[in-house]
Amino acid sequence: MNLRHVALVAFVMVVVFPTLLLLKPHLRSIHQGGQGEDIVLLPEPRLTGGMSVEEAIAKRRSIRSYRDEHITLDQLSQLLWAAQGITDWRRKYRSAPSAGPTYPFEVYVVVGKVEGLSPGIYGYDPFRHVLIELKKGDFRGELQRASLNQEWVGDAPVDIVLVAFYERTTRVYGERGIRYVHMEAGHIGENIYLEATSLGLGTVAVGAFDDERVVEILGTSGSPLYIFPVGVPNG
Numbered sequence: 001m002n003l004r005h006v007a008l009v010a011f012v013m014v015v016v017f018p019t020l021l022l023l024k025p026h027l028r029s030i031h032q033g034g035q036g037e038d039i040v041l042l043p044e045p046r047l048t049g050g051m052s053v054e055e056a057i058a059k060r061r062s063i064r065s066y067r068d069e070h071i072t073l074d075q076l077s078q079l080l081w082a083a084q085g086i087t088d089w090r091r092k093y094r095s096a097p098s099a100g101p102t103y104p105f106e107v108y109v110v111v112g113k114v115e116g117l118s119p120g121i122y123g124y125d126p127f128r129h130v131l132i133e134l135k136k137g138d139f140r141g142e143l144q145r146a147s148l149n150q151e152w153v154g155d156a157p158v159d160i161v162l163v164a165f166y167e168r169t170t171r172v173y174g175e176r177g178i179r180y181v182h183m184e185a186g187h188i189g190e191n192i193y194l195e196a197t198s199l200g201l202g203t204v205a206v207g208a209f210d211d212e213r214v215v216e217i218l219g220t221s222g223s224p225l226y227i228f229p230v231g232v233p234n235g
Contacts, residue, residue, distance in 0.1 A: 063202025066231030113157035156229030
């Protein structure tokens, strides 16, 4: 084996293979897969819109009061794509930057009022751009109580929850990977804010909650870091 072949094998073993391993846990941690899983196909995300990035930044606000009305499945699709959607299929890059890229986050959706979607808890699979139903029923009230009774969590038609799996990043970067995970949470959160603004919706970043209770409600093994209630602003 010549020097070029040795270098190629080393690149595959050190860079490519570990990256593939880090991508796979996404599908395992949200669901076990297999036959009978309840899947909701999301509308294809739009890559152009009516509001510029500059205008969305200028208009972005934290909104805690929402109208008692549904959001659309199209709007939810755009929000989830902005959070973790695939933007480069060849490289499997997503909408928010990630160290590595190790992609330590899962996106869970607590649905109450989305047109064409039954209330329940769903996991977002960015590779198929689908929702996977995990639990049936409206859990917004339970999530509100777990969030120190912040009423906007229960009032919003949908809550997007970011759940971190630190080991995906720390296995590559060690303890410093914890910092990178927290940075990534901010990247994803700002994407949700700006997409919500461009859609005429409102959201607020919620970080105060009972971690163990949120884990129990979602049925996850990860660490919840953010809850984003989303709805039509009230006024």
